[in-house]
Amino acid sequence: MTDQVMQGRVWKFDHDISTDVLSPGAYAVDPVEVRKLHVLESVNPSFASECQQGDVVVAGTNFGCGSSRETAPENLVAVGIACVVTESLSRIFMRNAVAVGLPVLVCEGIHDGFEDGQGIEIDLATGRVRNLTTGSEFQGDSLPEEMREILSAGGILAVLRAQRGA
Amino acid sequence: MGMTQAERILARASGRESVAAGEFVIANIDLAMLHDIFAAQVFDTLSDVGVGGVFDPDRTVVVIDHLVPAPSAEAAAIHQRIRAHVSRLGIGAFYDSGTGICHQLLPERGHIRPGSLVVGTDSHSTTYGALGAGGTGIGTSDMVYALATGRLWFRVPETIRFEFSGDLQPAVSWKDVILYLAGRFGSDAAQYKSIEFGGDAAAGADMSSRLTVSNMAVEMGAKFGLFAADDVTNAYLQEHGGDGSDPFGPEQDATYEAIHEISLSDLEPQIAMPNEVDRVGPIAEAKGLTIDQAFLGSCTNGRIEDLRAAAEVLDGKHIAPGVRLLVVPASRDVLQEAIDTGILATLVDAGASLLPPGCGPCFGGHGGLLGPGERCIGTHNRNFIGRMGSPDAEIFLASPATVAASALVGAIADPREVG
Ligand code: SF4
Numbered sequence: 351m352t353d354q355v356m357q358g359r360v361w362k363f364d365h366d367i368s369t370d371v372l373s374p375g376a377y378a379v380d381p382v383e384v385r386k387l388h389v390l391e392s393v394n395p396s397f398a399s400e401c402q403q404g405d406v407v408v409a410g411t412n413f414g415c416g417s418s419r420e421t422a423p424e425n426l427v428a429v430g431i432a433c434v435v436t437e438s439l440s441r442i443f444m445r446n447a448v449a450v451g452l453p454v455l456v457c458e459g460i461h462d463g464f465e466d467g468q469g470i471e472i473d474l475a476t477g478r479v480r481n482l483t484t485g486s487e488f489q490g491d492s493l494p495e496e497m498r499e500i501l502s503a504g505g506i507l508a509v510l511r512a513q514r515g516a
Numbered sequence: 517m518g519m520t521q522a523e524r525i526l527a528r529a530s531g532r533e534s535v536a537a538g539e540f541v542i543a544n545i546d547l548a549m550l551h552d553i554f555a556a557q558v559f560d561t562l563s564d565v566g567v568g569g570v571f572d573p574d575r576t577v578v579v580i581d582h583l584v585p586a587p588s589a590e591a592a593a594i595h596q597r598i599r600a601h602v603s604r605l606g607i608g609a610f611y612d613s614g615t616g617i618c619h620q621l622l623p624e625r626g627h628i629r630p631g632s633l634v635v636g637t638d639s640h641s642t643t644y645g646a647l648g649a650g651g652t653g654i655g656t657s658d659m660v661y662a663l664a665t666g667r668l669w670f671r672v673p674e675t676i677r678f679e680f681s682g683d684l685q686p687a688v689s690w691k692d693v694i695l696y697l698a699g700r701f702g703s704d705a706a707q708y709k710s711i712e713f714g715g716d717a718a719a720g721a722d723m724s725s726r727l728t729v730s731n732m733a734v735e736m737g738a739k740f741g742l743f744a745a746d747d748v749t750n751a752y753l754q755e756h757g758g759d760g761s762d763p764f765g766p767e768q769d770a771t772y773e774a775i776h777e778i779s780l781s782d783l784e785p786q787i788a789m790p791n792e793v794d795r796v797g798p799i800a801e802a803k804g805l806t807i808d809q810a811f812l813g814s815c816t817n818g819r820i821e822d823l824r825a826a827a828e829v830l831d832g833k834h835i836a837p838g839v840r841l842l843v844v845p846a847s848r849d850v851l852q853e854a855i856d857t858g859i860l861a862t863l864v865d866a867g868a869s870l871l872p873p874g875c876g877p878c879f880g881g882h883g884g885l886l887g888p889g890e891r892c893i894g895t896h897n898r899n900f901i902g903r904m905g906s907p908d909a910e911i912f913l914a915s916p917a918t919v920a921a922s923a924l925v926g927a928i929a930d931p932r933e934v935g
Contacts (some may be wrong), residue, residue: 375902384590390635412704418639420655438554441638441708443651465791494540496669506661513665 354498357482358432359408361397362466363390363449365410369443372414372422385421403430406470408459410436413454414443423447423454432450433472435460435479435490448497451505474498482497486514518767520675520760521742522710525650529633530670537674537771545662546649547627549616549636552580554656556594558637559601561882568848571666573886574608577627578617584874586613587882602909616847616873619643619731619815623723624847626758630745635662640815640897642733646726647752648764650710653734673710673739673774675766682781687931689825691915693815693897694732694785697778699796707737709773719781720741723752724821731816732897733827735793785931787893788913791901802912802928809886810835810906810923811894812863813844813871813879817916820853822895826920827859829931830866835925842884843867844876866924880904886911893922 351414371392375507376383390397407426411437414422423446426434433453437460447454455472457479464470493501503509519527519534527535528544535540540658548858550558555578562570570576578598586592596611602610611621619640622628624817630648637659639693642870646739654662662668678697713726716747721729733741743749744765748834754760785799812818812826823845835841843863845851851873854860864870877884878896885905886892892911899911924934 411708415704418653418655420657438704438707440704441737442655444708445658446655449655450663494671496540496542500669506657507561507565510567510661510664514566 354475355471356404356432357469357471358404358467359402360406360464360466360470361394361401361410362464363393363407363409365494366412367393367409368392368416368508369414369419369422371479375454378419378421382424382428383502384446386425388426389425389429395511398429401429401431405430407431408436408470409434411438413439415440418442418446420450421448421452422453427452435470435472440469447504448500449499451499451503453493453501455490459488460490463488477509481512517771518769519646520710520770520772521712521744521766522650522673522740523676523770525633525641525668526672528631529624531871535672537672538877541670541672542667543670544786545635545666545668546629546632547575547634547679548659548662549577549579549622549634549638549641550659551582551583551638552595553582553599554637554659556597556601558599558656558659558663559605562655562663563809565660565664566663569865570605570607570663572905573606573675576607577622578602578607579611579615579621580613581617582879583881584613584872602923607720613739614848614872614874616849617645617815617818617875620846620850623647623727623847626753626756626757626781630749630761630764635659635668636670636831639734640731642738642741643727643731643815645730645733646723646743650740650742651935652739671708673714674704675710677712677714677772677775678776679715679775680713680780681715681777682717682779687917688783688785690721690729691917692783692786693911694729694779694798695788698735698788699786700734701736702792703735703737703792706733706735709738710740711738713741713743718904719746721924722821723748725820728816736739738825743919744885751912759864763866764777785915785918785927787918790910790912793913799914799918799928799930801914803842803930804927805891806927807839807893807922808883808890809842809892811842811844811884811896811920812874812876812919813842814894814896815846816829816897817895818844818846820850820859822916823850823859823863827862827918829917829934830924832863833866833924835867835923839921839923839925839926840884841923842877843868843870844871845873847873864927877904893919893928
């Protein structure tokens with residue numbers, strides 16, 4: 351279940367994090383256990399090994415740009431990331447993230463508002479984001495209910511399985 | 517308040533009177549397209565989930581175009597799996613290896629209807645906007661869901677409208693226009709938005725040019741890249757085996773996020789420089805750089821009009837020594853017409869190598885890849901690092917006339933000065 355309000359620890363990244371960085375082409379067809387070890391490694395080599403369940407990625411503009419790779423959000427889920435909060439993001443990454451059950455929130459001012467390791471609280475229904483370390487608050491775009499339903503099911507294939515009673 | 521073309525498409529598809537930008541809808545899919553990079557995986561997953569068929573076999577199109585003819589045993593095995601799935605699912609429209617590129621075949625074989633909603637496992641599915649259809653790329657899980665249910669969620673996008681006026685100069689084409697827009701507005705200018713291409717000059721553009729422009733709308737981040745369906749669309753539909761269509765476009769008082777007026781009269785040939793599609797300048801900025809390869813093809817510019825534009829530059833001449841000119845017709849029908857009209861003979865006489873209809877080297881799969889330090893100018897749509905082989909190769913993007921002129925000279929050349 352994706353809780354409406356979640357708390358976690360921040361991993362901060364810059365602008366234009368592409369799907370090449372999230373899912374390097376060299377490992378694109380490897381199983382997820384191998385692929386996930388290389389997520390974001392070109393910008394933070396210790397991310398994959400030190401990331402813990404429930405951690406949150408905070409990033410700048412144009413997150414997930416580049417070619418459509420469902421393995422990009424899948425890798426983030428596999429290392430434990432519970433949510434991505436970013437200034438702006440690519441449409442195809444947004445679709446693919448929802449499809450694999452990874453909440454993504456667009457929130458202006460977020461990039462300057464957080465440092466690595468700070469605590470974050472996110473309310474997906476209202477779009478409200480709080481820095482638990484500094485106390486500052488941000489207003490992001492809330493996620494529509496339909497999208498939150500897909501996310502709490504665990505992705506679009508989980509929705510399909512549930513619809514079919516499988 | 518009137519609706520934009522994107523809003524009209526999504527309102528109709530979701531059975532609603534009207535929708536507005538920012539709303540979330542569950543829409544019925546009119547057509548689903550899968551190609552050989554993702555089709556086998558999608559169909560396997562569909563079986564895993566326990567779905568025995570697709571929502572409508574007649575509205576599902578499968579194309580083997582990326583790895584053709586199969587460059588490896590693995591690719592051949594994937595193609596075998598796709599053929600088995602296609603026959604098991606009774607899919608009506610299946611275009612096997614050698615028929616052409618998906619984004620060429622769907623319009624050419626009459627699958628695209630103005631106002632319809634089309635999803636494909638390929639980002640350049642925006643191409644269908646040339647016929648007034650809402651075409652867009654989706655991932656594999658979304659496609660599994662769409663095939664199983666015939667439905668998918670969409671966020672109704674805001675729209676940016678371009679109003680074109682004026683006439684293009686000789687040797688300048690709509691490829692130069694879309695490169696110019698990418699350069700001026702940037703690769704994320706239309707992120708999660710729809711683009712409308714309108715104005716007198718857009719109404720005067722032929723279907724081949726419209727397909728080029730809508731194809732590259734995604735390079736500005738767009739979800740849809742739409743032309744209004746008009747007389748040009750109607751004539752194209754009739755010629756390509758379908759019924760004609762009524763005009764379809766935005767309503768008069770639609771709300772736009774921005775409207776940009778663009779005059780085409782002074783536009784020069786444009787070129788995108790490595791390694792970004794929005795690193796664009798007038799041809800003078802790259803002129804004189806020697807090239808190793810010139811590529812004429814792809815879903816952006818592999819049509820008969822594109823081959824003709826190149827043939828006019830190359831007629832009776834020969835490409836520079838040391839340059840490889842690869843010609844890849846976008847479909848078998850394009851190839852046939854190039855043969856019948858003598859265009860192909862002109863190109864081959866000029867020294868071109870002919871590759872079978874398909875994606876060819878466009879995405880770096882096979883058939884004309886680049887070595888380290890090599891430089892290529894192509895008519896395709898992406899020049900990212902490593903897109904056509906070595907990460908140390910350089911890719912420039914331009915119009916068919918510019919690519920042909922460059923092959924002739926052996927260096928990046930201005931088509932207005934050659935031929
Ligand atoms: S021609 Fe190139 S851009 Fe078009 S579908 Fe094929 S690989 Fe993609």
